[in-house]
Amino acid sequence: MFENLPLWPARASTMAGNVDLLYIFLVLLSLFTCVAIFITIVVFVTKYRRRLDGREAQQIEGSVLLEIAWTVVPLGIFMLIFAWGAIIYFQERVLPRDVAEIYVVGKQWMWKLQHVEGQREINQLHVPANRDIKLIMTSQDVIHSFFVPEFRIKQDVVPGRYTTLWFRATQPGTYHLFCSQYCGTQHSGMVGQIVVMEPAQYQAWLTTGGAFGSLAANGASLFAQLGCPTCHQSEMQGRGPILSEVYGNPVRLEDGQTVVADDNYIRESIVNPSAKIVSGFKPIMPVFQGLLNEEQLNELVAYVKSLNPPPAGSVNSPGIAAAETKPQQP
Secondary structure: OOOOOOOOOOOOEOOHHHHHHHHHHHHHHHHHHHHHHHHHHHHHHHHOOOOOOOOOOOOOOOOHHHHHHHHHHHHHHHHHHHHHHHHHHHHHHOOOOOOEEEEEEEEOOEEEEEEOOOOEEEOEEEEEOOOEEEEEEEEOOOOEEEEEHHHOEEEEEOEOOOEEEEEEEOOOEEEEEEEOOOOOOOHHHOEEEEEEEOHHHHHHHHOOOHHHOOHHHHHHHHHHHOOHHHOOOOOOOOOOOOOOOOOOOEEEEOOOOEEEOOHHHHHHHHHOOOOOOEOOOOOOOOOOOOOOOHHHHHHHHHHHHHOOOOOOOOOOHHHHHHHOOOOOOO
16 A cells, blocks of 8 residues: 655755755664663663662762763764755755746745746746756745755745745656745645756747746836836936946945845835935935835846846846846936
8 A cells, every 4th residue: 555655755856865865864863862772771770770689789980981972972973963964055055156047926825936038827837957946035925935845945935025045956747836834724725836847848838928028128117117217327327326237246335334236135125225225325216115016026126137137148148138128218
């Protein structure tokens, strides 16, 4: 009955093997420790039990070597676990140089996903095999958690900011997507699928969803509709900072601090522009908190990022090519 049930989910990403090795080590270490403790208890209970022949207990002096051993050995084991876990953590958190970006919005109770090329999906994500994929995620309401067991990846999705996650799928197929953070009455129904395709099949699939336009192109149109080019001009004559090539670079603030213009900085500068005032400019930008939905914020962020395009040949280049034409001044 159970002969075909796997011991654990399939390993379908480059991270899965390392996570499994650490997990197996922890299980075996716990099993060894448990057996050793029970054997020691049985031996001590048998050898040092109370006897009826009138012998009195004898004082046993402590052993310095024994004290050192049971301090140093557990410390070494714990440091090994810490170092091993830290290596896996940094592997999961340090992004590769060239990744394909996909925006994710968690919502009670569904996953809304959009590729930079424009394709939109709900509760299903198509990705190519053997390519690094970066997910830029936010929540529309409460905390969710993006969890793919076969990839051994999980990341909380938090309202009001972006969290990121990356993976490289190794095996074409369909894999489960769960929300692993209780998020309301229909939490158990917040499920989906990750469809991993061969690169050629994925490219063919991309051509079927271009009707929505790329994220950056839609962001360029929204940028013009909101009247943003009036202040954010291409020269220093505007009342707002120049956005060309700002993404990924340090920004000097009015209070003397310096921050890097990443996705969260751009998002915050849209919804709450007074939070971080750029040096040399006044806090005159209107607040867009509550006026734009998450999809529109993603489009604006993608547009600003497209003004600092990736190197030629990058996997993201095709997705932003249509947005490199700057909007006309209204």
